[in-house]
Amino acid sequence: MSLFALVDCNNFYASCERVFNPGLNGKPVVVLSNNDGCVVARSNEAKALGIPMGEPLFKLRSLICQRGVAVFSSNYALYGDMSERVMNILQDCCAEVEVYSIDEAFLELRFFQQSESSLLAYGSELRNKVLKWTGIPVSVGIGPTKTLAKLANRLAKKNAGDGVFYLHPGHSLLQETPVAELWGVGSAYQKRLHAIGIEHVAQLAAANAAWMHREFGVVGLRLLKEVQGTPCYGLEAPPGERKNMMVSRSFAQDVYGLDALTEALAVYATRLGEKLRRCRQTAGAITTFLWANRFKNKRADGQSCFARTLELPFATANTNDLIQWSAAAAKSLYQQGTNYKKAGILASELRPAELLQTNLFLPESQLLRSAELMAAVDQINQRLGPGTVFFAACGSKPDFKLKSQRRSPRFTTQWEELLKAK
C-alpha cells in the first residue's frame, strides 16, 4: 500500500516571528500581506479572537488595540530561510520529499512498517526533531493518498493530540468531516456537492465513479479515487522547469498616469529579470497586466483586467529588454481616466539560459555582453544590498510602492540584523 505524510508548519509566519521573539508566545499574532493589506497568517490566539484569513487590516484596527494583537508585515527573507531549514531536516529524515509550499512538504514513506502505532511514532519523531532544531512546530498527517494525508494533517491540528494523525479510508471521522475540508474542494465544488446532498467526506467516498466523472470531470474522478484510498497523485519533481514566472503588486494608492505605471512595471521587470536569472531561465514571451481598482471601478464598462502578450524576437532574461517590452505593452493597454490598482508581468515560454538564441540582427557576442552586464548587476546588488544598482526607468526610489511598516528584522540573512542579547 502506498503511504504519504504531509508535514505542515503550524501558523508558519507567526511561528517564525515567535522563534526570535518568545515574548509573543501565548499572545495573538498576525502577519500581513504585501502592502500591509490583509491578514495572511494568524496564531491560534488570533484565530480564537475570530480574525478571519484574508481580512483587510483596516477592519481590525479596534480589535487589535483592545486585545493587544501583535501585527507584523511579511518578512519573506526570514520565512524563506526558516523554511529551508525545516525542509532540510525533512530531507534528512526521508529520501522522497516534495516541497509543496513554503510551509509544507509531502513525504512518501516506503519500506515502512505500517502499523498505526509505528506510523504515529514516526510522525512524532519528525515533529520533535523539527521543533528542537528550528523552533517551528509542525503537524504531521499520514494516509494512503496525498488527499487523505492532507486531510489527516487538518485533523492532527484540530484534534488536540500530539500533532500527528493517521487517516485510513474507512475512518469513522470521515462521516462528520465536511467535504469543504478536502484538498481540491473550493467554494464552487462545495456548493454543487451540497446541492446533490453530499455533505460529508464519507458520502463522497461512496459516490459512483462514472457519475463523478460525468459531473465533475477528471478532476472530480481523481478526487473520488484519492478519498477512497487509491493514489492518483505521486510526488512531483521539484519545480525546476516552471512554466511561468510572475511578478505583480498592488499599489498603495490608485494610479492614473502612464508614467507612474511604466515606472512600476520597470520595478517589476527588474524583479522578474532577477528571478529568471536566479533560475537560469529566459522568457520567450511576456504578458503585461494592468488591473483597474475592482472595489472602486471608475470605468463605464466596469472592465478591470487588461493584458497584452508579446512574443519576443529572442528569449531573454535581460532587465532592460523586459523593461522596454513591458513599457510598450503598457502604452498600448493604457486608457486615460482609469484608476489602476495593480500591475504585473508574466514571463512564459521559459527555456534554459544556456540555449542562447540569436537572430540575424543580434549577434551572439551582444547577447553574451548583455548576460555579463546582468551578472555584474546581480553581484553588486547581492553584496551591497538590493537596489544598489538599478535602471533609471524605475524612478529614483524603486521600492516606494510597497508598504511594509511593521517588518521584523531579517535575523537569519542579514549580519546587521542579527538578534542581539539585551
Added chain:
DNA sequence: TCTGGGGTCCTAGGACCC
C-alpha cells in the same frame, strides 16, 4: 483612507489541416 501575490490544471470552443 485601507482590500496579497503568486501559481497550476482542466475544459470548451475556434481555427486550421488532412
Added chain:
DNA sequence: TCTGGGGTCCTAGGACCC
C-alpha cells in the same frame, strides 16, 4: 447544393491551491 470525421494547437476562463 450537399457539407464527415478526426486531429492539433491556441486561447480564454474557471476552479483550485498556498
